[in-house]
Amino acid sequence: MAFVERMTARERTMAALRGLPVDRAPVANPTNVATVELMDLVDAPFPQACQSPELAARLAATGYTELGFDSIMPYFSIIQESSALGCEMQWEDKDNWPTVRMYRPIWKSADDVHIPRGILEHRDMLAITGAIRQLKAEFGDEVAIIGKTMGPWTLGYHVFGVEPFLLGTVDNPSETMRAMHKLKELSVLFGQAQIDAGADALTFPDHATGDLVSGDYYRRFLQEIHAEMAERLPVPLILHICGKTVDRMPYIAQTGMASFHFDSKNDPYEAMAAVDGGIGLVGNINNPETLYARGPEEVRREVYRCLDAGVQMIAPECAVPLATKIENLMAIPQAVKEWAELNV
Numbered sequence: 001m002a003f004v005e006r007m008t009a010r011e012r013t014m015a016a017l018r019g020l021p022v023d024r025a026p027v028a029n030p031t032n033v034a035t036v037e038l039m040d041l042v043d044a045p046f047p048q049a050c051q052s053p054e055l056a057a058r059l060a061a062t063g064y065t066e067l068g069f070d071s072i073m074p075y076f077s078i079i080q081e082s083s084a085l086g087c088e089m090q091w092e093d094k095d096n097w098p099t100v101r102m103y104r105p106i107w108k109s110a111d112d113v114h115i116p117r118g119i120l121e122h123r124d125m126l127a128i129t130g131a132i133r134q135l136k137a138e139f140g141d142e143v144a145i146i147g148k149t150m151g152p153w154t155l156g157y158h159v160f161g162v163e164p165f166l167l168g169t170v171d172n173p174s175e176t177m178r179a180m181h182k183l184k185e186l187s188v189l190f191g192q193a194q195i196d197a198g199a200d201a202l203t204f205p206d207h208a209t210g211d212l213v214s215g216d217y218y219r220r221f222l223q224e225i226h227a228e229m230a231e232r233l234p235v236p237l238i239l240h241i242c243g244k245t246v247d248r249m250p251y252i253a254q255t256g257m258a259s260f261h262f263d264s265k266n267d268p269y270e271a272m273a274a275v276d277g278g279i280g281l282v283g284n285i286n287n288p289e290t291l292y293a294r295g296p297e298e299v300r301r302e303v304y305r306c307l308d309a310g311v312q313m314i315a316p317e318c319a320v321p322l323a324t325k326i327e328n329l330m331a332i333p334q335a336v337k338e339w340a341e342l343n344v
């Protein structure tokens with residue numbers, strides 16, 4: 001019997017996020033899948049595509065129209081809120097990510113943390129909410145629109161600088177918590193604005209990565225705040241943390257978030273065991289080697305391994321390198337459909 005799709009991309013993604021049955025695993029992109037090739041195709045290059053709602057929407061739509069993914073995500077970077085807060089920016093060019101100049105932090109202590117009135121009207125915030133509104137109107141019935149709001153840990157890196165922020169967690173953890181509780185209000189404000197604009201789900205990156213902090217740090221500083229986010233933001237949340245995270249997955253599984261976007265540094269079988277059904281998983285096709293440097297055959301092998309392990313949604317592990325070949329990205333939905341065919 002041949003495999004037949006019975007759900008729209010949107011139905012499939014939302015069902016998977018809610019832990020309901022699906023016709024096949026959705027191919028989602030909790031983080032960026034735009035590439036230079038796609039920017040050229042629709043004439044929506046970086047950094048303008050990170051600043052204009054029209055260009056952001058046009059570039060993001062290619063994830064669905066060209067690549068065949070089951071979701072659209074118009075927030076490509078991790079810097080929109082930090083730019084709106086006044087961090088010094090390096091906007092770069094078409095082939096490079098815009099970044100925050102973290103060696104020039106804007107704040108020193110929790111007392112400095114404040115969210116300016118009218119921040120949602122900043123160009124770099126409107127780029128995202130405007131793009132979501134446009135995408136919702138154009139594609140909202142067929143495909144899931146995923147927004148993204150940065151967590152307080154990542155915002156802390158940007159506004160305090162990575163080193164001062166991490167030193168602060170050792171020297172004065174209660175001060176760190178005070179800063180985090182103030183910063184989390186921006187996560188909620190921007191997340192809710194995207195929901196109001198039509199986002200079906202939100203990615204919640206909070207880079208407490210394995211190479212910088214321990215699993216115990218996650219439990220102490222973040223687990224409770226993440227649980228609060230899952231309660232306050234009324235759509236499914238997809239937590240994103242890069243790197244080796246299997247030691248914190250049991251804690252992540254208790255936050256009430258819908259899904260965890262995990263890195264290829266974690267084995268899919270081990271990850272499924274670590275979350276033990278407490279949260280869905282999305283991932284974890286390797287970027288630097290497989291998607292960037294290898295071909296569709298290697299992509300297929302990794303997709304099959306995730307599906308065999310029971311990973312609920314398939315995606316690149318993190319924002320893809322901007323020079324990734326689209327042929328390799330298109331191989332992801334192809335492989336998912338072939339696997340479904342074999343497993344009817």
Ligand SMILES: [Zn+2]
Nearest residue numbers: 241242318319
């Ligand atoms: Zn990442």
